[in-house]
Amino acid sequence: MNAPANQIPLQSATVGSDDEIDLFELIAVVWNGRRVLLGLMVTAVTLAAIYVGLTPKLYNASADIYPVNTIQLALISPGFSADAENRATGELSPELLFNTALMKLHSENMAEQFLSTTGAQVNPQGANPQTAKQFLDALSVSKEKSGTRAAINLHGTQPQETATQLKAYLNFVSQAVIVSVSRDLLAALDASIQYIDRSMEQARQQAENKRLDKAAVLAEAADIAAALSIQEPRIDHLAHTEVTPFNDKLYLLGTRALQAELAALQSRKQKDAFIPELRQLEAAKSALLMDAEKVRQHQTSIDAFTLPASILAPTQPAAPKTALILIAAVVIGLIAGLVTVFVRQGIRAYKIRTQSAYMAGYKKEILRREGHYAVL
The missing domain is CATH 3.30.1890.10 (FepE-like)
Known part of the structure; x- marks a missing residue:
């Protein structure tokens, strides 16, 4: 007897495991994208250093x-x-x-x-x-x-x-x-x-x-x-x-x-x-x-x-905050790099799943045709 059209077929317990986050996979993704990550961090730090260098010290x-x-x-x-x-x-x-x-x-x-x-x-x-x-x-x-x-x-x-x-x-x-x-x-x-x-x-x-x-x-x-x-x-x-x-x-x-x-x-x-x-x-x-x-x-x-007897000339600039700006640049570069790596990995995974689904459908169509010809 055929199942109703709106009935959801049972899936195996191993299917849901694909959506779970694997720490080792994340590390592998970050490692594979280390060049992009380091490149964005270096870019952010370089831009911050240029800003600090060009900004007059107060x-x-x-x-x-x-x-x-x-x-x-x-x-x-x-x-x-x-x-x-x-x-x-x-x-x-x-x-x-x-x-x-x-x-x-x-x-x-x-x-x-x-x-x-x-x-x-x-x-x-x-x-x-x-x-x-x-x-x-x-x-x-x-x-x-x-x-x-x-x-x-x-x-x-x-x-x-x-x-x-x-x-x-x-x-x-x-x-x-x-x-x-x-x-x-x-x-x-x-x-x-x-x-x-x-x-x-x-x-x-x-x-x-x-x-x-x-x-x-x-x-x-x-x-x-x-x-x-x-x-x-x-x-x-x-x-x-x-x-x-x-x-x-x-x-x-x-x-x-x-x-x-x-x-x-x-x-x-x-x-x-x-x-x-x-x-x-x-x-x-x-x-x-x-x-x-x-x-x-x-x-x-x-x-x-x-009045004070004398006012000493300051030796350290009050602005810009060089250390704070560089730390912020590192953090921003790190975040931008991680986002870029994960987005790129997501796009790759999406392409692979699309291609796999297409290949699976293509194989089914071939098998269907082969079965039809065998019956004839």
């Missing part, structure tokens, strides 16, 4: 900067921080200078000033003149979370020139920050001094108004005393009477005392001596003037941050 000059200590900053810190109204002139701290300097380091305007002012137009990354953007692209600033240290790095193809330029830029930024902070500090001190001057002028004007008022009161009292013929103060008049400069009993002092006090008041020359708050204002102004002079004198002798 060197990394680095420096660590720290905030200045309080003792150094005391040279320009105000010693008197308030005037008559206890108005602060500003607070100067190492942290303020340090953070301001870190912001200025990545300022394009600061980089342009540095390149134009110092004439540092040599490009560490090439022979062409360097722009501010190129300079900032080569510069990196990394600040610790503690805020007590920052690492500054500059990349360039010329080790010594890169280290020299980094040192010059740090000095330039430090001095620029000090000049800017000193200018702001001097402006705050000058504003406080002007405020004190206005307060002193106001105090003098108020004292002058009081003097004129008192002179008018004394003159009127003297006229009253003269009209009443009171030349000298009488005990019986003053026994139970309170006499003050601003009440209507002042005339009881008599014309002689009133005219003498009026004459002294009108001829007074040292008017500041009778203004008590003026001395305090003058002391505040004197302290602020001393602070301003201290800032002008020492603003060029301190730094915004602690």
Whole structure:
């Protein structure tokens, strides 16, 4: 009885073994394709070596900067921080200078000033003149979370020139920050001094108004005393009477005392001596003037941050990573070689199976024809 058309015939247990991976066969395939494998690996390594040779080597000059200590900053810190109204002139701290300097380091305007002012137009990354953007692209600033240290790095193809330029830029930024902070500090001190001057002028004007008022009161009292013929103060008049400069009993002092006090008041020359708050204002102004002079004198002798004594030129390039590139080339060449060997072996195996199937079909056809002829 014939089997149904869609029935799958039984196969022997040895048929499935053809699809299993044989380690020795894999090794044999790799060994047979060793020339292709080695050729691709050598090609990849050669291309990597050419790339490394043609790529300019970048060197990394680095420096660590720290905030200045309080003792150094005391040279320009105000010693008197308030005037008559206890108005602060500003607070100067190492942290303020340090953070301001870190912001200025990545300022394009600061980089342009540095390149134009110092004439540092040599490009560490090439022979062409360097722009501010190129300079900032080569510069990196990394600040610790503690805020007590920052690492500054500059990349360039010329080790010594890169280290020299980094040192010059740090000095330039430090001095620029000090000049800017000193200018702001001097402006705050000058504003406080002007405020004190206005307060002193106001105090003098108020004292002058009081003097004129008192002179008018004394003159009127003297006229009253003269009209009443009171030349000298009488005990019986003053026994139970309170006499003050601003009440209507002042005339009881008599014309002689009133005219003498009026004459002294009108001829007074040292008017500041009778203004008590003026001395305090003058002391505040004197302290602020001393602070301003201290800032002008020492603003060029301190730094915004602690600079390294010197920056050593790097001896080993930071890029390209020669060893890493060559290792990657070997790995890529190995992978490409293995893929090529296995693909080639697969194509060969496919051709062999196709050819075998064709030959098997051809033989069956011959046998069928031979059997047909035998029957006839």
